[in-house]
Amino acid sequence: MFELRQLPYEKDSMGDFLSPVTFEYHYGKHHQTYVNNLNNLIKDSEFANSDLFDIITKSSGGLFNNAAQVYNHDFYWDCIAPQTNSMSDSLKAALEKEFGSTESFKEKFLSSATTLFGSGWCWLVLDPASNKLEIIQTSNAATPITQNKIPLLVVDVWEHAYYVDHKNARPAYLEKFYSHINWEFVSQAYEWALKEGMGSVKYYINTYVRGK
Template sequence: MKNISKQRAPFVMPELPYAHDALAPHISAETIDYHYGKHLQGYINNLNTLVQGSGFENADLKEILKSSSGALFNNAAQVWNHTLYFSQLSPTPQSRPQSILGAAIGRDFGSYEAFVEQFTKSALSLFGSGWTWLVADKSGRLSIENTSNAAIPVTDGKNPLMVIDVWEHAYYIDHRNLRAESVKAFWNILDWRVAQQRY
């Protein structure tokens, strides 16, 4: 996927690096049809409408995220969040973090297993809609962060490495109300190569 932060209006859908049915059985084609094809498309459409007359017509997405508020911010952030989310999934993922990121996870969480446990707990404790992130601060130190609704962690200078969408629309088709099942499935298709590239 192209660097979404540098895009300007009119915003276009990021291309998926896999077919809609490629992540099954962990994420079904129907979920991708709706989550990517309807929800993300909706945020893109809203963003293109809201940016008109906002003073941000010539701004790139990063600038909009930094300086806008209300509905414009919410839709811009959802475009950004979903682009990061979809682009880190793969039917042939690197299933464990390696090299520098793998070492940093060991350093900051004790072990990969301890990280997965802590991240899962965080995702399950998030009340309502939002996102659970693995972020790095400027010194490279890792932490887990929850954000509500469309909020993004970069607003306080953190670099997001990977993220899970815990809005119900991300899992209701496949798992109904069972968020825990969706978090469990997520680990099978998360490509740590992408997180390493972002680190």
Template sequence: MTFELVKLPYETGALAPVISQQTIELHHGKHLQTYVNNLNNLIPGSKFENATLEEIVKGAEGGLFNNAGQVLNHNLYFTQFSPNGGGNPTGKLAEAINKTWGSFDNFKKEFEKAGTSLFGSGWVWLAKDNVGQLSITSEANGSNPVTKGLVPLLGFDVWEHSYYIDYQNRRADHLSELWKIIDWDVVGKRY
């Protein structure tokens, strides 16, 4: 199977000032494209030639795992944003968040705390288990909650390339701004 660069559901400058056009062009067009190219170069001859991204992430190791994980993570990441995003989740996802954390504000605090406290590079995720129970997971490097049998719903990239141009070393500021562009309809459908 050959993987392709995920198409953005918005123009590269549409998320500014939360994420600048320059950051999108480098992050999506350069970093993610490199992961896609690397993944496609590593698959031939492996047992994952006809596997989905999730299957590769669940079963691969080393470079194949790292690149597949980053492709999966970024596909979810870039498609969860909208220039018309923000606000609060609704429906069953909102109910589950309120049940688990008491309020959306409490959830955001815990989510941001997980993202700022993750040492080095990685991801913070809102994920669900097979009965719909929500949790926040911190994943190092290119890992994803699918490795723990969970379904990723919302992910914030805390690799420096995702925010350094716009926020320098202020990871916490970056995380708190991302809520303004979350497309809760997209995230809610994942739930």
């Protein structure tokens, strides 16, 4: 059985970016519901003893949607911090190589997140086939894992992620998000990805999230 993970910070630590009320709904209700649904769906199924990575990569329909949303939210919580911190020199160099500058990356990432139609996620990923960084959008519960791409950074643009604090002003939420990125975690994810490829995703899930 899966459990709702503990947040790596206090619910009142994000200032005017995310309020405790948002955490109560987004984390305490939405994320918890995905975990509950996942447990109900795997019970007495072929996935009853599978880890989250295998469920995401081998399932479909409602089971996939709930498993992927558990992972997507877990990863999102790690991508933010009460105060932003510094990215590694290697990640900075990679962003500059692919996007021209870190400012150019910010502009393109926020533009992609702003223009994603409907509900979904905006990601910075590493394509292990080319070793290049990419910005991609996914709709609803979709995740880059199924595209054989390694997540490094994600922002949640479902309305429940920001409506309480920012109403329908997605760009305002995204600007606040960018000032709260946990670059230390993103840098670590990049190093894992370079060394372990897709294995780094399973390692993250099973060691840092699921504790298996």
